[in-house]
Amino acid sequence: MLVICDRCHHEDEFDPRQFRCKCGGAWEPWEFESYLPNLTDPNVNSVWCYQEIMGLSEVEKPLSLGAGQTPLIGMPWDKDAAEVFFKLEYISPTGSFKDRGTEVEANYLASMGIRDVVEDSSGNAGASLAAYAARTGLHAAIFAPDRASPAKLAQIEVYGADLRRIPGPRAEATRAALAAVEAGAVYASHAYNPAYLLGQKTFAWECWEQLGGHAPDALVISVGQGGLLLGAWLGFKGMLKTGLVKRMPRLFAAQPELLAPIARAFNSGADEIEEIIPVGKSLAEGLAIVKPVRGHRILQALRESGGAGLTVSEAEIRAAYYDLARHGMFAEPSSAAAAAVLPQVRKLVGEKAKIIVALTGSGLKSPIEN
Ligand SMILES: [Zn+2]
Incomplete structure (x- = not known):
């Protein structure tokens, strides 16, 4: 698997024993082939339908549990009944993206x-x-x-x-x-491993297919290490190159106020994330990352796409968790943070914008105790 360092841009054949570049940077998958619909295998109902695009010829016969191909459900959401699309990543083999x-x-x-x-x-x-x-x-x-x-x-x-x-x-x-x-x-780090990041790129391709061959205007994702947001960014970047997508979706990272290294760096104009000390334990326990490994790339993705790093209070996370459930979607509080930033995103992108919110983990994993 060919990889490129996200800091010094050194290119190499990936050696799993060298989990990061000598310079300390993280490996990104080399783009083997840009996404094109005719390169997908319609007979495979998992991320492996994109194997030719991913270029992983090393994997001769994938042992699948059926990851990917998660539902995209549109429904009226906010008080003006504007439609929002929810990508139900919690419907995955182990209940998370x-x-x-x-x-x-x-x-x-x-x-x-x-x-x-x-x-x-x-x-x-x-x-x-x-x-x-x-x-x-x-x-x-x-x-x-x-x-x-x-x-x-x-x-x-x-x-x-x-x-x-x-x-x-x-x-x-x-x-x-x-x-x-x-x-x-x-x-086998979800923060560092480039094959993991390659798998997350499939999220973008699926969204495009499920919207009938269109990108959304905005994509809202709760961010800890930020693998899904970066995967989506890289996936859509490839589609921009091939002309399938005319404009990059605006990417929004949702984080709890109690621990928001990305939103803080974004708002201060910094290019690097500073490690911060959490001021308390958030309901969004899955986002408890004090300094994301690929933080500078996340900041780049937010800025280049015209998005932002946004924060929500614990009360807003709790309210969104119940709001989602009362729309039939049981997502964990870490995922609810993404739904909780929707009013802020609406203000930035407008009422008519087509928004996808990723619901990353199942509510069964960490239900809020009353
Ligand atoms: Zn390097």
């Missing part, structure tokens, strides 16, 4: 002869990797904060992964995983 990336990543790693992998996660990425490790024959050790949602921790264990509960804040789980990587394990 992570599967789109992990299905590609795990198959790629297994095809490269890798057997032992580690990951750090607040829950969803760990559960996703645990499931795909079971499917593809990898042995996975998952480092998760011991205060992560009990449902997510139970899910990681039930798939048979080696769950390591790490006390302290989310960043401690990352430090523990990196120590295991130093000791020789392969880092």
Whole structure:
């Protein structure tokens, strides 16, 4: 798999044992082939319908759990009854958008002869990797904060992964995983792995197909590490090149006020994210990332697309969580943050704009306790 460093632009054949570039940058997938509808396989009902476009010839026979091909549902949403489209990523094999990336990543790693992998996660990425490790024959050790949602921790264990509960804040789980990587394990990181990011690009292609061959005007995504937002950006960039899309959708990143490194950097005009100390624990536990690995690229995606980094209060997250449920969509609070920024997005893009909101994780994973 050809990759390019997101900092020094060094190009290389990806070696899973070198999870990042020597300069410290993260690898991005080299664009093998831009998306074209006639390159998809209509007989495959998962992300692998795009295998030719992804260019992963290393994966001879993908072991799928059916990630991707999630529903896109339009419905009247705000008080003016303007229609909003919700991309139900929570209808995925393990209940979160992570599967789109992990299905590609795990198959790629297994095809490269890798057997032992580690990951750090607040829950969803760990559960996703645990499931795909079971499917593809990898042995996975998952480092998760011991205060992560009990449902997510139970899910990681039930798939048979080696769950390591790490006390302290989310960043401690990352430090523990990196120590295991130093000791020789392969880092199957949803933050770093380029095959994971490649899988997230399929989100853009699906949205375009489901809107009848059009891009939305705006795309709203809750952001922790920002893999889905970056995948969508890269996916739509390729479609701009081929002329399938005339204009990049405006990308909006939603974060809780309690921990919003991206929104803060965006608003201050910075090109790099500064690590920040959370001022409290948000309901949006899946977004508890103090400094996203690909932060400078996320800022670039927001600015180049004419989007923004937006924040919401805990009360707004809670209200959106119930609002979604009362429209029939049970998404976790981390996903509800994206629905909660909708009034701000509407003001920026106008009443007639076609908006897609990604609902990234299932409400069953971390229901709000009353
Ligand atoms: Zn580099």
